[in-house]
Amino acid sequence: MNKLKDDILHLSQDCGNCPIRHRAVCARCDSDELERLDQIKYYRSFEAGQTVIWSGDRMEFVGSVVSGIASLTQTMEDGRTQMVGLLLPSDFVGRPGRESAAYDVVATTDLVMCCFRKKPFEQLMVDTPHVAQRLLEMTLDELDAAREWMLVLGRKTAREKIASLLSIIARRDASLKLQGMQGQLVFDLPLTREAMADYLGLTLETVSRQVSALKRDGVIQLEGKRHITIPDFARLLEEAGDDGDGGIMV
Amino acid sequence: MNKLKDDILHLSQDCGNCPIRHRAVCARCDSDELERLDQIKYYRSFEAGQTVIWSGDRMEFVGSVVSGIASLTQTMEDGRTQMVGLLLPSDFVGRPGRESAAYDVVATTDLVMCCFRKKPFEQLMVDTPHVAQRLLEMTLDELDAAREWMLVLGRKTAREKIASLLSIIARRDASLKLQGMQGQLVFDLPLTREAMADYLGLTLETVSRQVSALKRDGVIQLEGKRHITIPDFARLLEEAGDDGDGGIMV
DNA sequence: GTTCGCGCTTGATCTGGGTCAAAGATATAT
DNA sequence: ATATATCTTTGACCCAGATCAAGCGCGAAC
Numbered sequence: 001m002n003k004l005k006d007d008i009l010h011l012s013q014d015c016g017n018c019p020i021r022h023r024a025v026c027a028r029c030d031s032d033e034l035e036r037l038d039q040i041k042y043y044r045s046f047e048a049g050q051t052v053i054w055s056g057d058r059m060e061f062v063g064s065v066v067s068g069i070a071s072l073t074q075t076m077e078d079g080r081t082q083m084v085g086l087l088l089p090s091d092f093v094g095r096p097g098r099e100s101a102a103y104d105v106v107a108t109t110d111l112v113m114c115c116f117r118k119k120p121f122e123q124l125m126v127d128t129p130h131v132a133q134r135l136l137e138m139t140l141d142e143l144d145a146a147r148e149w150m151l152v153l154g155r156k157t158a159r160e161k162i163a164s165l166l167s168i169i170a171r172r173d174a175s176l177k178l179q180g181m182q183g184q185l186v187f188d189l190p191l192t193r194e195a196m197a198d199y200l201g202l203t204l205e206t207v208s209r210q211v212s213a214l215k216r217d218g219v220i221q222l223e224g225k226r227h228i229t230i231p232d233f234a235r236l237l238e239e240a241g242d243d244g245d246g247g248i249m250v
Numbered sequence: 251m252n253k254l255k256d257d258i259l260h261l262s263q264d265c266g267n268c269p270i271r272h273r274a275v276c277a278r279c280d281s282d283e284l285e286r287l288d289q290i291k292y293y294r295s296f297e298a299g300q301t302v303i304w305s306g307d308r309m310e311f312v313g314s315v316v317s318g319i320a321s322l323t324q325t326m327e328d329g330r331t332q333m334v335g336l337l338l339p340s341d342f343v344g345r346p347g348r349e350s351a352a353y354d355v356v357a358t359t360d361l362v363m364c365c366f367r368k369k370p371f372e373q374l375m376v377d378t379p380h381v382a383q384r385l386l387e388m389t390l391d392e393l394d395a396a397r398e399w400m401l402v403l404g405r406k407t408a409r410e411k412i413a414s415l416l417s418i419i420a421r422r423d424a425s426l427k428l429q430g431m432q433g434q435l436v437f438d439l440p441l442t443r444e445a446m447a448d449y450l451g452l453t454l455e456t457v458s459r460q461v462s463a464l465k466r467d468g469v470i471q472l473e474g475k476r477h478i479t480i481p482d483f484a485r486l487l488e489e490a491g492d493d494g495d496g497g498i499m500v
Numbered sequence: 501g502t503t504c505g506c507g508c509t510t511g512a513t514c515t516g517g518g519t520c521a522a523a524g525a526t527a528t529a530t
Numbered sequence: 531a532t533a534t535a536t537c538t539t540t541g542a543c544c545c546a547g548a549t550c551a552a553g554c555g556c557g558a559a560c
Contacts, residue, residue, distance in 0.1 A: 201404025
């Protein structure tokens with residue numbers, strides 16, 4: 001639970017108000033704009049497993065993840081589900097200009113979100129082009145991430161899929177903690193095997209087997225079920241089938 | 251199916267010069283703006299199989315597809331490839347604000363594109379917020395399409411994948427041709443079996459087998475290798491596993 | 501015409517990952 | 531301490547789709 005605290009401390013520095021600032025861009029927001037944001041801001045907490053919003057529901061806010069993990073999921077009538085987005089701290093949620101949610105948003109861990117009432121936020125976007133501009137950049141990043149993931153889903157083996165997911169989480173986790181890059185990364189896996197499976201288009205049994213295999217082969221070390229050490233990040237990327245530095249998943 | 255008809259009327263209007271107008275939005279462009287667009291416009295033609303731009307290359311234009319089909323593809327070192335986007339006539343290509351291409355853009359059929367020099371186009375975006383706004387909308391649409399496709403890639407069977415792809419192409423094709431509506435759709439499949447496979451994360455043999463199976467079962471009719479008749483679109487959607495009217499793929 | 505080439509189909513066989521089933525680990529509640 | 535529940539691991543078996551291989555159809559080049 002230290003991690004959660006760390007996250008909060010880390011993010012509380014600049015997460016006060018502007019969700020855009022989470023992405024370290026809204027130095028461009030002047031005090032007047034920040035003032036306006038403050039007035040339409042509120043926080044919401046969710047427990048792991050809770051649904052933040054159902055697909056099709058009217059969406060009355062936008063916001064960003066302060067701590068914890070949320071996921072965007074799609075479900076077919078027969079129950080097959082696929083996560084289509086992983087929302088880590090600092091990621092933006094919601095669609096200015098869209099009436100209703102296109103996906104279920106689910107709290108995958110305990111979750112705190114910083115929300116803004118949608119209408120006024122949209123007005124702010126209209127008034128301040130650089131916020132709209134920033135939103136376009138973020139959307140393009142998300143699109144790249146989604147397409148990157150299409151390669152993972154369509155063409156990678158189960159082992160490569162697991163390695164890809166671990167590398168993404170390791171990278172993001174490390175960057176939040178200002179850690180890493182000395183070759184060794186340590187982090188707590190914030191997803192259950194089932195959540196990993198839903199994200200990778202696998203079954204939880206296959207996930208479990210492949211994680212065990214990566215452990216056996218020394219690609220990762222594993223204490224308990226969730227605490228992971230990656231002795232050689234380059235090796236992990238190789239296992240993921242990433243040429244060079246791919247995997248910009250957001 | 252009313253929505254389908256709306257789409258049709260929508261797209262048929264024109265695609266003369268403004269790439270944004272392709273999406274039937276730039277009624278908002280005034281004559282001055284169209285004038286500016288005309289000055290930075292040029293056309294390019296490609297033969298089937300040609301590469302429009304390689305991943306990583308510097309991108310000096312944005313534009314949209316006038317006729318033919320282009321695809322965005324990713325390739326791993328060992329040759330596995332995955333299409334991550336299908337660009338049909340009226341679709342936009344390029345990233346204002348991005349230096350280099352993130353994917354290979356390949357002409358899947360003979361292709362004509364309407365291009366705009368990137369720098370001036372970006373300036374136009376800055377000057378006219380509604381163009382930037384429109385671009386955000388389009389990017390959000392693409393993101394939805396990509397996520398829709400993640401479900402296809404991650405959780406659908408081969409037969410469902412084929413049906414999903416056919417329904418997307420049928421819908422788009424019909425809308426371009428002002429055709430259909432009597433429950434029966436007729437179109438020419440513009441993709442080889444291999445291209446379909448690359449899009450669906452399958453092998454070309456599996457694609458061929460499943461197309462044959464759909465034919466055998468009367469879901470589609472097939473003259474020659476490419477000419478397809480869909481006697482009952484709702485049936486096709488059912489085969490695709492789409493609840494309701496899903497599949498908004500762009 | 502005949503031959504070449506390419507896209508497509510179909511068959512035979514193999515295998516990665518799914519499915520079904522059981523049991524081990526932790527954690528929280530009684 | 532025991533019980534209940536959730537998450538995870540592992541084994542045995544199966545099947546959808548991959549792989550390997552052969553042949554078909556048809557347009558273009560000779």
